[in-house]
Amino acid sequence: MSGAHDVDVGALADRVEAFVRDVVVPYEKDPRCGAHGPAEDLVVELRQKARAAGVLTPHILPDGGHLTQRETATVLIRSGLSPLGPTAVNTMAPDEGNMYLLGKVGTAEQKAHFLDPLVSGDARSAFFMTEPAAEGGAGSDPSMMQTICRMDGNHWVINGRKAFITGAEGAKVGIVMAKSEETGGACMFLVDLPHPAITLDRILDTIDSSMPGGHAVATISNLRVPADQMLGEAGEGFKYAQVRLSPARLSHCMRWLGACIRANEIASDYACRRMAFGKPLIDHEGVGFMLAENLIDLRQAEQMIYWCADVLDSGSLGTVESSMAKVAVSEALMRIADRCVQVMGATGVSGDTIVEQVFREIRAFRIYDGPTEVHKWSLAKKIKRDHKAANA
Known part of the structure; x- marks a missing residue:
């Protein structure tokens, strides 16, 4: 399937892959890659090189x-071949999803002010939706949202707490989700960051470490936002969240499939070179069969991604399909990453290769953008609704 444009997507994906393998991979040992993601100066350096190579923000057309x-899948899978790849070429979450939402819902003025710097790679963004679980806030159930907004003249005033806000530290663009005090409907607001009314209380220590800025806990105190910085219409925030989240779930699948392809390459090379009991590890069935299972899971994950992509391209919101893809792909990639670690033994749990990091990243992926169990529960509810409708 091809879009209405003149871009040779296959050639573009090849250029992205060459850039990631040749330019980005050597940076994986850079000391600026920390527990809370790559440092800002490293992000800038990588994006300058991506811009010079003509592969910056490759999923957005001129x-x-x-x-x-x-087409996005073809490109984003290649960008994920290194944990640093999506950051380098500007296909990383949450920016990629925020660009998509702004492109769909933003006004011309909002796009010029907030979207253009994201597309150019000159700014990062944060999506302020999730709230602290210990305080009863919204997580997988956004209806539990406690952050509130109210009109005050020509401004909205927002108060609340947010948690696990990816990339908030160092971000220049924020999308803040809050519930209207008057109607109870959700609203989204665009905010220039940093902002004195948004305090980053702490950056959480988490199992993953690929996303710039890490994951923050934030307090929003009397944040005043001009009415023209509301994203879309008042009360439609939950609908816009689905516009963003369905393709964003799939984009995660794309990027992390790329990472697992690379991890499997590393594990396969190790198994073919490492000798044990008189022969290469690959010749021991216990090892060879694990790598064979990886090939099967990789292909099935790829097919699930392209199937869901086709559904979204047909014009469907794709919430059911993206839930299926999120479950199937995240679980398959977890099996792949785990096998790669197991095949490589002690080397697999060391920092000598990216296999250990990929394992950590995929473990986190099974939770964010909806844990496996939440998506299965949603799918089970659909089965019940369909059965009831068919037997009415």
Whole structure:
């Protein structure tokens, strides 16, 4: 399937892959890669090189349009071949999802002010939706949202707490989600960051370490936002969240599939070179069969991604399909990453290769953008609704 543009997506994906393998991979040992993601100066350096190579923000067309989801998959899988790849070429979460939402919902003025710096790679963004679980806030159930907004003249005033806000530290663009005090409906607001009314209380120590800025806990105190910085219409925030989250779930699948392809390459090379009991590890069935299972899971994950991409390209919101893809792909990639560690033994749990990091990243992926169990529960509810409708 091809979009209405002149871009040779296959050639573009090849250029992205060459850039990631040749330029980005050597940075994986850079000391600026920390527990809370790559440092800001490293992000800038990598993006300068991506810009020079013509592969920065490759999923956004020169005219501001977007590749189809199928085409996006072809490109984003390649960008994920290194944990640093999506950051380098500007396909990383949450920016990629925020760009998509702004492109769909933002006004011309909002796009010029907030979207253009993201597309150019000159700014990062944060999506302020999730709230602290210990305080009863919204997580997988956004209806539990406690952050509130109210009109005050020509401004909205927002108060609340947010948690696990990826990339908030160092971000220049914020999308803040809050519940209207008057109507109870959700609203989204665009905010220039940093902002004195948004305090980053702490950066959480988490199992993953690939996303710039880490994951923050934030307090929002009397944040005043001009009415023209509301994203979309008042009360439609939950609908816009689905516009963003369905393709964003799939984009995660794309990027992390790329990482697992690379991890499997490393594990396979290790198994073919490492000798044990008189022969290469690959010749021991216990090892060879694990790598064979990896090939099967990799192909099935790829097919699930392209199937869901085609559904989204058909114009469907794709919430059911993206839930299926999130479950199937995240669980398959977890099996792959785990096998790669196991095949490599002690080397697999060391920092000598990226296999250990990929394992950590995929473990986190099974939770964010909806844990496996939440998506299965949602799918089970659909089965019940469909059964009831068919037997009414």
